[in-house]
Every structure is written in structure tokens, then in C-alpha cells.
Amino acid sequence: MKSKVKIRFANVHDVSKIMTFIKKYWAENHILANNKNFFEYQHKIDDKITYVIAENDSEEILGLIGYIPYSNEDKPDIATALWKSIDSTNPLLGYEILRYVINNTNSRIACCCGINTTTFLFYRKLxxxxxxLEHYYRLNDIKEYKIAIINDRKILENPTSNKNYELKEFFEFNKLLSEFNFSVCRDRKPYKSKDYIKYRYFEHPIYKYKTYGIIGDYGKCNSIIITREQCVEESRQLRIIDFFGVDDDLKHIYNALGELMCKNNYEYVDFYQYGISEDILNSSGFIKKDSNDINVIPNYFEPFVQKNIDIHFYISEKDNFYLFKGDADQDRPNFY
Incomplete structure (x- = not known):
């Protein structure tokens, strides 16, 4: 007799089972399978676990999907994360789990970065x-590159860039709270609350993020960029992980970003994104990496893989939607 499958939200008593499932069916060394503290950092809110699981009569997990709410509002925007089904008797179980999380989290919109091409059909069905994601990079004017492979040394000039703009680093969230105008992000999708930004980028247990405010002509901070340094042996580069604010502010950071690159001896800065125009990013010195680009700008660093990587995504709505490498669980440690 075929076992009945139940789909439900996970709870704190399911954590060990979920971690074991990930270890067995996803990746043995995956951080979510081995580091309970990090698992709970990413997927525990009070006494709630942000996973949906499907289990049989014996309470064995047959499939699961993680999700990350961007706020604690009644209708939060969410990103889905690790998604896996092993039930060979029901090839649509994974799709049913996905529909469950979409329909039962009361979410306004949903998205994910890092989806597999084999799952495109399910998202299109919804x-x-x-x-x-568009991949942009800006090379530092140096002689040798060790992280990137540069076969075509392209450096954009912007002699008309506003030299009055600066990048100010915020070391504490309370200082950011007092200077950054969070209301400028309220209508963007997905909407990320102040609490989410604080928890995600100022309280991360492993990664150290650097937050820079874009300070304009009048000393106001209407935009911030979240960054993280990536090192390979003696070389390092800077990744823009998230952006909040006014797109046009990015036009004016050409000089400030160049100074930051020289000061810290970064090989380059790279930026995976969706939603910001190419013209704006060109003004700040970034070049879009397309299929004709013969340079290699790596994405994988744990372990380091010196190759170009595409990051695929889905979004449930198009208008005013922004996605970055920091969305979903794309920017997290791989190994415990």
C-alpha cells in the first residue's frame, strides 16, 4: 500500500532530520548539514523553522524547501532556497512542495537566485x-591579476563623474539607522526591512560585510552598498552583494569607488544584479560581462574555481524588481 505523504511547515523538532536529509541527499559537507548554529541563524525565527517538508507515514522526509522572509510583515516578500525531492513514486512532489510554500506563507511575492536549469519548467508553470543575473565588473588599473583571468584589459573612463560624492563606511547598524533614509526602498521588490538588513549584514556569524553609504552633494545618504572582500592567497577583490537606495546615485561613485579599490589593492570589484540599467553601471566604471567577453571573473571561492558562472533566478513579478547576489542563500559559506 502506497504511503501517504504529508506536506507541512517544519518546527524546531525537525532540525536534525532536515540536516541529515541535506547531508545524505544534497551534499555531505554542506554547511546546513553540519553546522546547527548556522542553520538556525539562517532558518530559525523565534520558535519557527523556515522550511517546508514532505514526509511519509513513518515521518521520513521525502522532500523539502527552505525559504527566507525579507520582513516580519503580514504579507512578507520571500526568497526560496535549498529545494530537494527524493520521492521517485511522485515526480511532482517537488513542485507540490514549492506550491505549498508559495501558497501558505501568505507572501506577497517570491523569488530565488541560484536555481537549476532543470527546474525552469516548474517556475514557468507558476x-x-x-x-x-547580469554580471558586472570593474578592473583596477594594475599590472597583474591573479584571481581573475584578464585577456582583454578593459577599463572605462568617466571624466565627468561628480567628485563631490564619497563612500562612507558604516561600522554599526545604529549609525546607519540615523543617517540612511530607509524609506527610499519601501516600494522596491522584494521589500527588505530594517531588521532584515541588520540581521543579514551586521549580525552574520561567519561573513564580515562592509556597508558603504553613498554621500551626495548635500551630505545626505540615500543609498548604500553592501560589500564583502574575497581573498585568494595574497590577492583580494571586492564583491557588491546588495544595494539599497536610488539607482542614479551609482552614477556618481566612479571616483570614490576607484579610490577604494586603490586604497585596498583590490584586483577588481564585481556585481551580480538584476534591475539596474547598464548605462548607470557603466557610469560608475562597470563593464557588463556578456557571452563575448573573454575575461574570467570567478564566482566560486569555497573552493576557488577560476571560471565564469551564471546565476539563474525566478521572480514572481517583473515591475520594480531588484535581485542581487545577497538574495536567497547565494552568498553564504559552503562548508562548515
């Missing part, structure tokens, strides 16, 4: 848009 009417969602599939895409690939």
Missing part, C-alpha cells in the same frame, strides 16, 4: 519569470 507563471514566473526566469532570468540570469
Amino acid at each position: 507563471g514566473y519569470t526566469i532570468g540570469t
